[in-house]
Amino acid sequence: MSLPILDLSAFTSPSSTTDSKRAAASALSAACRDHGFFYLRHTLGPLEQRALALAREFFLTSSPSTKSRISRLNPGDGGDGARGYQKLNENITQGKTDFHEGIDYYSPVVEPKLLDPAHPEKGYELLMGVNLFPQEVEGFQETFEAFWDELRKLGDRVMVAMAWALGYEEDEEVLLRQTRNGFWSARVIGYPELKKEDGGEGGISCGEHSDYGCTTFLLADPTPGALQVLAKTGEWIDADPIEGCYVVNIGDMMELWTNGLWASTRHRVIHTKSGFRVSIPFFYEPNFDAVVEPLDKCVAVAGGEKKYQPKKYGDHLIEKVSGNFYKAPEADQGK
Numbered sequence: 037m038s039l040p041i042l043d044l045s046a047f048t049s050p051s052s053t054t055d056s057k058r059a060a061a062s063a064l065s066a067a068c069r070d071h072g073f074f075y076l077r078h079t080l081g082p083l084e085q086r087a088l089a090l091a092r093e094f095f096l097t098s099s100p101s102t103k104s105r106i107s108r109l110n111p112g113d114g115g116d117g118a119r120g121y122q123k124l125n126e127n128i129t130q131g132k133t134d135f136h137e138g139i140d141y142y143s144p145v146v147e148p149k150l151l152d153p154a155h156p157e158k159g160y161e162l163l164m165g166v167n168l169f170p171q172e173v174e175g176f177q178e179t180f181e182a183f184w185d186e187l188r189k190l191g192d193r194v195m196v197a198m199a200w201a202l203g204y205e206e207d208e209e210v211l212l213r214q215t216r217n218g219f220w221s222a223r224v225i226g227y228p229e230l231k232k233e234d235g236g237e238g239g240i241s242c243g244e245h246s247d248y249g250c251t252t253f254l255l256a257d258p259t260p261g262a263l264q265v266l267a268k269t270g271e272w273i274d275a276d277p278i279e280g281c282y283v284v285n286i287g288d289m290m291e292l293w294t295n296g297l298w299a300s301t302r303h304r305v306i307h308t309k310s311g312f313r314v315s316i317p318f319f320y321e322p323n324f325d326a327v328v329e330p331l332d333k334c335v336a337v338a339g340g341e342k343k344y345q346p347k348k349y350g351d352h353l354i355e356k357v358s359g360n361f362y363k364a365p366e367a368d369q370g371k
């Protein structure tokens with residue numbers, strides 16, 4: 037089985053007809069319902085190759101001190117426990133360490149929140165610090181900021197397409213209203229190949245999980261056989277990169293909005309092929325304060341049964357992120 041390839045240009049070009057939008061929305065609806073994962077034909081030109089090359093340069097040529105300078109654990113420098121660099125095996129999924137390194141980014145907050153304003157060296161509240169860029173890698177910050185700007189715009193268009201796909205042609209901003217100031221997130225991830233001595237047998241590059249928010253747009257280098265998607269049949273299928281496409285998937289908040297019609301599909305990464313793999317997922321998310329609840333039309337499909345309780349996206353994110361690393365640094369002491 038392979039995942040469908042969609043073209044949503046009817047929603048990105050200003051001159052498209054209602055019929056072409058309906059046709060695209062109908063293919064989108066089937067893909068989200070049947071798989072929760074699909075390929076989206078879309079390119080941003082040289083920006084993508086630049087971002088992948090800079091990510092690779094960062095992981096493979098930066099010194100350990102460059103990396104630790106932007107650690108998520110440097111409280112005074114902006115690290116808030118979530119934003120920043122994490123080394124191999126620092127991220128955990130389902131209680132097991134993930135064999136990848138990465139830098140995590142989130143939507144900038146207007147006023148970063150210090151834990152204790154009298155003691156800035158104590159750092160920031162979880163998720164409320166500042167983004168950390170490796171200034172030694174020339175062009176890194178500008179390239180990624182430009183890249184994410186484009187993906188935010190793409191995500192906005194996809195929200196309109198998804199509204200159509202859910203029957204909201206007459207109220208096409210039903211999702212966009214709650215994502216326009218989205219608390220987006222992004223990761224820049226490096227995966228060395230899993231080898232036996234690294235725990236290769238049974239080891240994992242990124243354990244099975246669902247994404248937390250709305251819709252994920254993944255750009256990865258051409259390495260095959262790494263990202264796997266749990267199909268409804270229970271089989272794991274490869275979601276290998278296709279040139280000119282993003283791999284797109286549904287997150288937990290979209291499952292909630294759709295009352296379970298579109299599942300937040302589980303996936304994992306097992307990179308055993310040769311070479312260092314780089315991937316850069318962008319997580320297009322609801323507003324931090326958005327209270328997400330099943331949409332009326334999706335509830336109607338279920339015969340009026342609301343299968344989910346409303347949830348504030350920010351609460352869901354904090355819950356998830358709090359479980360992504362070993363608890364407070366104190367807990368690690370003496371290990």
Ligand SMILES: N=C(N)NCCCC[C@H](N)C(=O)O
Nearest residue numbers: 127128129130245247248360
């Ligand atoms: N923002 C997202 N989706 N990040 C996914 C990170 C990988 C899984 C994570 N350790 C977990 O256990 O959820």
Ligand SMILES: O=C(O)CCC(=O)C(=O)O
Nearest residue numbers: 223242256263305315317
């Ligand atoms: O690297 C990948 O292909 C996917 C990573 C992922 O699923 C995540 O970071 O949420």
Ligand SMILES: [Fe+2]
Nearest residue numbers: 245246247303
């Ligand atoms: Fe993921």
